[in-house]
Amino acid sequence: MLNTIIIDDEPNAINLLKDYSSNxxxxxxxxxxxNxxxxxxxxENNVVDLVLLDINMPKLSGISLxxxxxxxxxxxxxxxxSEYAVESYKLNAMDYLLKPIDFDRxxxxxxxxxxxxxxxxxxxTIIIKSGYKIFQVHLNDILYLEKEGNYITYHLKGKSILVRENVGTTLDNLPNYFKQIHKSYIVPLSKIEIIEQNHVLIGSxxxxxxRSYKNEIDRFFKSDHKS
Incomplete structure (x- = not known):
């Protein structure tokens, strides 16, 4: 599931995208x-994967955002x-939809x-620096990450790597399918085997x-199982 928001100054455009998204x-x-x-x-205050973003808006344009x-x-x-297409791709936009937007598109x-x-x-892979050592780690080998004071431990298949960094820096270096589910834990969603009321299981x-992450985790799995 993609945690998605719409930003558009036209109510009709928002309603169309809401209708498309619901399907x-x-x-x-x-x-x-x-706006x-x-x-x-x-x-800045939520975990968002995708923004459906208009360009011409007052105060702050979509390009600037x-x-x-x-x-x-x-x-x-x-x-x-259409004249903004080239600039949008320079910003690594995932796509560029011209209004009126067709549902198939x-x-x-x-x-x-x-x-x-x-x-x-x-x-x-990602590069992880631990002290004087530099590790190249396969993302698929990461089971979960654990914060301990000023350090993050990458728990991998067969070993662990301790790194001095904060949660924000760690998340910035990881793909979006890694999610923080607790103030001390980050997990790749694909590695979660069981979700219970107050915890998840990854292996044993x-x-x-x-508490602040529970609604999002519940929403992800409930929605994903319906799709």
């Missing part, structure tokens, strides 16, 4: 906003103006975004779900 099981539509500033505030938000948040531009864009955001090929490890 796609991959979208968890969290909120909609009539980019309110949308940016929401993004895309430059300000975390690069890990996917953007699909929705606009009536909308589905194509969402599928593309879903493949980029939620896929985790086993050959994808029981990992608590923080």
């Amino acid at each position: 796609i099981g991959k979208i968890n539509l969290m909120a909609s906003f009539r 980019a500033i309110d949308g940016m505030n929401f993004i 895309a430059k300000l938000i975390n690069t890990k948040v996917g953007v699909i531009f929705t606009t009536a103006y 909308f589905i194509e864009a969402i599928n593309k975004a879903d493949n980029i955001i939620n896929s985790a090929p086993s050959n994808d 490890k029981k990992i608590p779900i923080g």
Whole structure:
């Protein structure tokens, strides 16, 4: 599921995107906003995977917002103006939808975004620096991450790596399918085997779900099982 918001100053455009989104099981539509500033505030305080973003808006344009938000948040531009296409792709937009937006074209864009955001090929790697050592780690080998004071422990298949960094920095370096579910834990959603009331299981490890993260985790799994 893609945690998605809509930012567009046209009510009719918002309503159309809401209707389209309600018919796609991959979208968890969290909120909609009539201006980019309110949308940016929401993004800064919530876990958002994808923004359906208009370009021409008062105060702050969609192009300007895309430059300000975390690069890990996917953007699909929705606009009536084709002249912004080149600039949008320079910002690594996942797609560019011209209004009026056809439903088939909308589905194509969402599928593309879903493949980029939620896929985790086993050959994808990240570089982790621990003291004087540098590790190249396969993302698929990461079971979960645990915060301990000023350190993060990457728990992998067969070993653990201790790194001095904070949760924010760690999340910035990981793909969007890694989610924080507790103040001390980050997990790749694909590794969760069982979800119970207050914890998840990854292998034999029981990992608590923080109160502020519970609704999102429940929503993800309930929606995903329906799709």
